[in-house]
Amino acid sequence: MLVVAAALGVAFSQTVLAAPAAALAGNPLATASSLPFHYPAFDKIKDEHFIPAFNEGMRIQLKEIDAIANSKAAPSFDNTIVAMEKSGALLTRVQTIFGNLQGANTNDKLDAIDSEMSPKLAAHADAIYLNAKLYARVKSLYDKRTALKLDAESEHLLERYHTDFVRAGANLSAADKEKLKAINGTIAKLQTTFTQNVLKETNASGLVVDTREELAGMSPAAIDAAAAAAKAKGMDGKFLVAVVNTSGQPPLAELTNRAVREKLMALSLARGSHGGEFDNREVVLKIAKARAEKATLLGYENFAAYSLEDQTAHDTASVNKLLSELAKPAVNNAKKEAADLQAVVDADKGGFKIGAADWAFYTDKVRAQRFAFDENQLKPYFELNNVLTNGVFYAANKLYGLSFKERKDLPVYNPDVRVFDVFDADGKQLAIFIADMYARSNKQGGAWMNEYISQSSLLGTHSVVANHLNIPKPPAGEPTLLTYDEVKTAFHEFGHALHGMFSNVKYPRFSGTSVPRDFVEYPSQVNEMWAVWPEVLANYAKHYKTGEPMPKELLDKVIASKKFNQGFLTTEYLSASLLDQRWHQLTPAQIPTDVLGFEAQSLKDMGVDFAPVPPRYRTTYFSHSFSGGYSAGYYAYLWSEKLDADTVEWFKENGGLQRKNGDWFRAKLLSRGGTDDAMNLFRNFRGRDPVIEPLLERRGLTGK
């Protein structure tokens, strides 16, 4: 459910001014599309157009950057910062279209282009950020920023550019720049080793048993698959159960033999830390050390401080506060859940204490007792077109006055993709919305939003945004019926779309969803509330054959069942988030020598060392934390959810689904993109800092 950023790595965005180069004669990417809002000419763009456009795009932007850096004119906001904002039009266009198509509609050629271009694009970004002359101009402007008397958005942009350069190492001495490059190289190599070890260890860690009986509880098909997997590895006659890269393993919910469950759990938890060629303990220590050294070199206390400074949370103290506020209620709740499970064990005369290996098995038993219903009963009330037009669009109309008109004249990359003009309350066209809802084998998993064109008044552009889901396509002639989770996802992704479409900013650097990682999920999570808002629900949740409204007790059961097991889910997530922070809040001198000892002590210190609920990822297979993407950032999901839950309360307190509420949220937050500090935007909207109680309530963690 993430947002794919419009530009990859390079912050500078598009302009309509770039001249088409001779090298791109006949290439539709050479110039901005002449279709409405520069909607991409999908019918004309071919795979072979990308590489020449990438190369030309980088060449032109470097020329533009060199001209800015070497200008004889004294640096001004316009000839330096605004000029950078206008640079790279072609590169932005090709990166945006390429990245989006590779996610939504890829093939071997596009994948190969990606492998070829990624390192080149990274080097391109370095060539800009480590350009000393360019940085000197940025810094001279930054140093006298008050005297420049810029408007608020422009001043924030200047600060943002300065920050981007500094964070990339622009302020370092030449010698330290070389050191940083070397550390970056070391980190990149170690991260690759860590990632490969996790994958190889996962593949090597399957549970092997001698008899079919030991796998009792698993389906016959799954047991046959285990037999085939063992045979393929030269263990004819045995059974091999594969593992996935979380501490918990899906078969644990099914296996009736407790000793087998315990064996599976134990081998899962030991991955990467029991010796052998894929042991990650040394790698973890080296990564933690290299990241800490990088942070030190850049002037930060530790790597988490470096990483968080650029996030909504800002500093380690805020993240530590959120995580510790949740730790106690989460663990208390997990302990209550454990007592419920223990009661079932005792009733069965099990004669053992519930452990991590037993949790999923007994949770499924309790769940079946409490919530006797089949979720499939809901599906006839969730027909896709109804959900989209009478649910998602309806809520946007009631809240923001938006209206939608489907158009069939624009080209699409797949016949199932739908295109809508989006009109504002005053009748003016606001954006174009692309709905790509069905699963395909050439589409990445999950759901996401992306932008083909970002709004910017400097460039005169309006949003062209897309939502992508992975709903299985029914056979021809049959209706597309959604699960409750898919309905929520449709509302969620449209929340990202609104964030993009409502963008009302000058500079492309700040457009729409160009906000911190721990903030971007907030507006989309808020939009989920309308999926079950009574007035919205009544408008769309109708039986696809009879038109009858969905029975309320059915929906209530679904919603109630989602609160179940929250103590476990929150605790395992929280433990992993805490480990992620602990490892990245160390100075180089504090890096321990004993990975597992440090892990155990950290969990104990934070009060989350409850053995039946191990961290969702232990250190040695925690790819989010040690492979790159979410290092010191695994907390981000909960951080966004705290803002979300508090905002849902605000809507409820103020009368819910009403134009005045939608307009306020739009004016204060959704339209502002990254033009201000994200927490300022929240405070301007909410009138105060966020509070934790609504999140506790939602996750059933209030202790009531």
Ligand SMILES: [Zn+2]
């Ligand atoms: Zn999302």
